[in-house]
Amino acid sequence: MNEIAEKQLENQVSDQPIIELTGVHKWYGQFHVLKNINLHVKKGERIVVCGPSGSGKSTMIRCINRLEEHQQGSIVVDGIELTSDVKQIEHIRREVGMVFQHFNLFPHLTVLDNCTLAPIWVRKMPKKDAEEVAMQYLERVKIPEQAKKYPGQLSGGQQQRVAIARSLCMNPAIMLFDEPTSALDPEMIKEVLDTMVGLAESGMTMMCVTHEMGFAKTVADRVIFMDKGEIIEENEPHEFFNNPQNERTKLFLSQILGH
Amino acid sequence: MADFTPSPDLAPPSLTVGPLGWVRTNLFPDPFNSVLTLIALYLVYLTLPPAIDWALLKADWSGTSREACVSGGACWVFVHARMNTFLYGFFPESGYWRVNLLYFVTIALLIPLFVKQFKYKVILAAINLVAFPLLVWILMSGGVFGLSHVETSNWGGLSLTLILAAIGCVAALPFGVLLALGRQATNMPAVKTMCVVFIEFWRGVPLITVLFMSSVMLPLFLPEGTSFDKLLRAMIGITLFQSAYMAEVIRGGLQAIPKGQYEAADAMGLTYWKKTGLVILPQALKIVIPGIVNTFIALFKDTTLVIIIGLLEVLGMVQTALNDPNWLGYSTEGYVFTAAVFWVFCFSMSRFSQRLEARLHTGHKR
Ligand SMILES: Nc1ncnc2c1ncn2[C@@H]1O[C@H](COP(=O)(O)OP(=O)(O)OP(=O)(O)O)[C@@H](O)[C@H]1O
Numbered sequence: 001m002n003e004i005a006e007k008q009l010e011n012q013v014s015d016q017p018i019i020e021l022t023g024v025h026k027w028y029g030q031f032h033v034l035k036n037i038n039l040h041v042k043k044g045e046r047i048v049v050c051g052p053s054g055s056g057k058s059t060m061i062r063c064i065n066r067l068e069e070h071q072q073g074s075i076v077v078d079g080i081e082l083t084s085d086v087k088q089i090e091h092i093r094r095e096v097g098m099v100f101q102h103f104n105l106f107p108h109l110t111v112l113d114n115c116t117l118a119p120i121w122v123r124k125m126p127k128k129d130a131e132e133v134a135m136q137y138l139e140r141v142k143i144p145e146q147a148k149k150y151p152g153q154l155s156g157g158q159q160q161r162v163a164i165a166r167s168l169c170m171n172p173a174i175m176l177f178d179e180p181t182s183a184l185d186p187e188m189i190k191e192v193l194d195t196m197v198g199l200a201e202s203g204m205t206m207m208c209v210t211h212e213m214g215f216a217k218t219v220a221d222r223v224i225f226m227d228k229g230e231i232i233e234e235n236e237p238h239e240f241f242n243n244p245q246n247e248r249t250k251l252f253l254s255q256i257l258g259h
Numbered sequence: 260m261a262d263f264t265p266s267p268d269l270a271p272p273s274l275t276v277g278p279l280g281w282v283r284t285n286l287f288p289d290p291f292n293s294v295l296t297l298i299a300l301y302l303v304y305l306t307l308p309p310a311i312d313w314a315l316l317k318a319d320w321s322g323t324s325r326e327a328c329v330s331g332g333a334c335w336v337f338v339h340a341r342m343n344t345f346l347y348g349f350f351p352e353s354g355y356w357r358v359n360l361l362y363f364v365t366i367a368l369l370i371p372l373f374v375k376q377f378k379y380k381v382i383l384a385a386i387n388l389v390a391f392p393l394l395v396w397i398l399m400s401g402g403v404f405g406l407s408h409v410e411t412s413n414w415g416g417l418s419l420t421l422i423l424a425a426i427g428c429v430a431a432l433p434f435g436v437l438l439a440l441g442r443q444a445t446n447m448p449a450v451k452t453m454c455v456v457f458i459e460f461w462r463g464v465p466l467i468t469v470l471f472m473s474s475v476m477l478p479l480f481l482p483e484g485t486s487f488d489k490l491l492r493a494m495i496g497i498t499l500f501q502s503a504y505m506a507e508v509i510r511g512g513l514q515a516i517p518k519g520q521y522e523a524a525d526a527m528g529l530t531y532w533k534k535t536g537l538v539i540l541p542q543a544l545k546i547v548i549p550g551i552v553n554t555f556i557a558l559f560k561d562t563t564l565v566i567i568i569g570l571l572e573v574l575g576m577v578q579t580a581l582n583d584p585n586w587l588g589y590s591t592e593g594y595v596f597t598a599a600v601f602w603v604f605c606f607s608m609s610r611f612s613q614r615l616e617a618r619l620h621t622g623h624k625r
Pocket residue numbers: 028031033051052053054055056057058059060
């Protein structure tokens with residue numbers, strides 16, 4: 001647990017931006033998905049991104065670890081600019097963990113092997129150490145007893161917690177979440193959100209696309225609202241929910257909160 | 260508030276379980292299927308007893324010449340008398356032990372791959388890929404370690420069938436994997452085009468043509484005086500031909516892997532080859548085990564085609580024996596024997612593929 005404590009210290013919010021998107025544009029063919037995105041995220045900050053379907057939320061956070069390529073503007077992560085240089089992309093990916101809507105665990109590997117794969121093959125960690133670290137994180141997401149099972153034998157909520165543990169095993173500086181709870185049954189959403197709240201409390205820099213407004217209210221430092229490829233509004237959660245500035249934001253909030 | 264108490268589990272209706280239940284659900288579920296079952300039983304009754312009578316009850320087993328075959332059933336004496344050539348071709352009799360040793364060592368090298376506890380399967384498999392052709396060359400061809408040299412034209416029979424098939428499989432699989440990966444490499448158009456052209460070329464020509472070209476045309480293109488073993492040429496032809504098929508089978512597996520798997524591997528910072536080797540291929544190959552084994556079985560049977568360039572594998576040897584004036588008229592026995600040999604090998608491969616699938620099953624997808 002020592003390691004986690006250290007990480008906590010170094011993850012305290014500081015003024016230094018760890019993710020900087022400046023004038024980012026992206027097109028899919030003729031379709032302009034991201035329009036002039038400017039966003040600075042400080043170390044230890046927790047950002048929640050929301051917005052209607054198709055607004056480009058996923059595309060934006062996927063640009064941060066280059067799962068998608070941007071065509072204009074600059075993205076600097078952890079001091080390194082994302083270009084087509086493979087070495088730099090690999091470097092950034094080592095520092096950025098990502099959790100997906102559909103978990104994307106490797107079905108042919110046990111939970112433990114899922115967690116140790118990247119530490120062993122990317123970080124070159126000895127197998128024994130990697131397994132120790134993996135067990136620590138599996139304990140932290142409260143499923144150490146499932147370590148020997150295959151992902152196909154777990155519930156959705158358990159799978160998503162494994163996915164979170166798997167990312168944490170790389171000891172990342174930043175965690176990205178793309179709708180981590182939207183493929184889950186209501187009963188399982190809470191267990192995953194609890195894990196994420198715990199992670200937020202440990203001081204991890206997080207960027208999370210979600211429509212769980214309760215989560216946004218409790219942990220976010222900033223909420224970002226996107227529509228049609230642009231960031232329309234960004235504010236700290238209390239202001240964002242109680243006093244939205246933009247008409248589009250008001251409409252969106254009334255739709256997701258108003259029933 | 261009333262507590263929820265689950266209802267007790269009841270035993271299933273007796274007519275759906277046990278042998279009687281099985282007969283009922285599988286053979287006589289409704290009138291139409293009952294009629295089909297009866298027709299099938301009648302056909303079995305018509306064909307099976309005479310076949311057993313011919314092949315086993317009335318057959319002649321012992322003896323050395325056709326005079327021993329008098330009972331009117333199958334004359335297995337013929338197969339027995341020619342067994343050595345069926346198994347070893349024209350390999351010198353004093354060297355049979357070399358062929359046997361090859362079988363033995365190959366099997367010994369393969370067994371650990373099927374032991375659950377054995378940890379270094381991938382390493383051993385890789386070693387086998389290299390060791391096997393080397394062993395074949397040392398033991399069969401000789402000329403080293405004091406072993407007398409045996410020309411490849413003397414190789415034949417079942418040993419030649421097995422060598423052709425095994426080398427074909429061993430070489431076609433990795434080639435096929437590389438070709439399939441190449442064909443998927445959309446970000447490297449040159450590589451992709453080369454793979455597509457290669458695959459489509461080899462899939463477009465019949466194997467007979469390939470074998471003819473390898474034995475008749477290729478020497479015309481080679482510089483004068485270079486001789487290049489006929490068997491080796493046939494092997495290369497078969498390998499290239501089968502790797503094109505293999506590539507398409509494997510590509511099917513690659514396409515079945517959800518995009519999320521690639522993305523998760525990328526997001527972790529795995530390089531292309533690590534992602535491919537650790538995440539994508541293990542899953543893709545598992546999905547296409549039936550297709551791969553199907554290709555292996557086809558390859559195994561296709562080895563019989565080498566007869567047209569004068570190489571005599573087991574079928575070729577049987578046909579040669581049938582032309583022997585001493586044994587004229589026993590072609591049925593010869594072909595039944597050949598069919599049985601092929602069936603045993605192909606069926607084993609098929610069973611093996613099913614076991615492998617069951618072994619690698621890790622629960623529901625995703
Ligand atoms: N590979 C692609 N090719 C073409 N268009 C795409 C591609 N991926 C996404 N898009 C389009 O880009 C837009 C933004 O997609 P994105 O997935 O970022 O939206 P989102 O905000 O995450 O939506 P959701 O809430 O539904 O996940 C959508 O209109 C989508 O149709």
